[in-house]
């Protein structure tokens with residue numbers, strides 16, 4: 423392994439995590455041939471195949487799995503070292519790795535703006551994924567902090583709530599149910615419904631609520647993003663249940679309205695979580711304190727502006 427480089431290990435780790443050279447290339451801003459070349463050289467240094475290809479999918483070999491866990495140890499040790507040095511320098515500098523679920527993208531960047539201004543030495547990597555992919559990242563210890571609405575119960579984590587995340591029934595402004603009060607759930611079930619993709623936390627919460635009431639939704643369309651669903655609602659394709667935060671920045675010209683439906687909003691919260699036992703970097707601790715104090719206020723303000731609109 424003397425000839426292997428840190429860069430090759432990073433490329434390998436990304437390829438192993440995604441099970442794909444193409445997706446690793448996208449993440450690392452490299453070309454696919456570069457990724458494949460780096461993995462090839464690493465394979466040569468190891469002297470055994472690291473991946474095997476079955477159909478279109480890549481699988482790790484036993485040697486690949488061993489190398490992946492070694493890589494994660496190495497990266498962990500290196501980031502601890504970085505932390506120690508930053509501590510020694512007493513500086514708030516380094517990288518903050520944040521992973522947030524899709525709806526959090528409507529307020530997290532607003533929180534990051536003033537934070538970055540105050541700490542110009544901190545670089546941010548912000549990953550926006552759905553709930554299931556975020557849990558996968560947590561599982562692989564990919565980030566410092568995670569923001570989501572439904573903290574996993576089967577992990578040993580520290581979990582701090584910081585903001586409400588109400589889910590509302592949304593429709594196009596001239597929908598026949600607009601203006602009605604206390605619309606029964608069974609009436610909602612008669613409308614064509616636009617659902618988020620499997621693995622989405624929003625979808626999970628909607629399904630749970632309707633299943634508990636023994637009511638079956640008429641799902642007409644499944645879409646993998648809140649923005650796509652908003653466009654589909656505006657285009658008259660159906661109604662949906664989304665976080666009230668997706669209306670941030672919509673303004674008075676918005677084509678979407680919130681219907682007054684019995685049992686709604688579904689009351690949820692935003693949580694920031696991290697695995698217990700994880701040594702938070704100075705940077706991550708600084709952000710955590712900021713989020714729970716000032717950041718929380720910024721997020722609340724964003725929600726309030728949007729509600730007044």
Ligand code: PGA
Nearest residue numbers: 524552553571622623624
């Ligand atoms: P989602 O998560 O983007 O996976 O739907 C949002 C949430 O859980 O509120």
